Amino acid sequence: MTDATAGGEQVWTGGCLCGGVRYAIDTHPEPISFCHCSQCRRQHSHVGAYTGLPRAALRLLNDATLTWYASSDRARRGFCARCGAGLFWEALDQSGAEDGPRITVTAGSLDDASGLRVERHIFVDHKGAYYDIGDDGVERRASTGETVE
């Protein structure tokens, strides 16, 4: 469930299956992107679904079982070492980021993702052949960043 603060602003919360990782987000998360890259497919064992936010807006309420894995030389993925839930993706070097460091959070780990819309599919040129995206009307981008039909 999501709580409402006195100001009426929704507080977004989430976590893993076992509760070893719990978080709150102090901003309205950005729209969701579905990632069809092969790394997401391996780690999430299907399509990745992420919302983005400033790193400073993510508050870890419990991180006892949070573990990080450097999935490439430029990014790391956070998951729960006890229940295996996939939670975060973060670029390693964000020293040049103008608006400060960012983090992406899996949509499925949110307690209630109601109110978040889907913005786009990304890395669709790397999609697994075993499924179809279907006609959902959502923008599709290739790994180059270009919109594809």
Add this chain to the structure above:
Amino acid sequence: MSEQSRALSGGCLCGGVRFLLAERPDGVVTCHCGQCRRFHGHIGAYITVPRDTVAFDADATLSWYRSSGIAERGFCGRCGSSLFWKGDGKSEIEIAAGSLDQPTGLTTLRHGYVAGKADYYEIADGLEQFPGSSEPE
């Protein structure tokens, strides 16, 4: 060898878990339940095969978590890849489709547990949807 007859293999992102399948499944069935959503970070997508047809080349980092009173979920403790669902007392194991080496020659067959679907996405591929289990009893 055609894609449709190729032996399937798979594993996690870091290679700590690797497996080979002696049998090919019918196809992929998705799961829209809340537990899969948390475990995988989005929907689940699984093949089902007899447990004794799965041979592990590597399982050093394989961890199991009892996710409910009736099942365990398997994942890699090093890279966090979410890999298996194993129901208590069942002779079969469910393996996450994304962990399979491409190409698989598989297609998605149907959607299960859509009663538990989250509202941030649509199912738009036209495949049959089941409110609960889609497996014939």
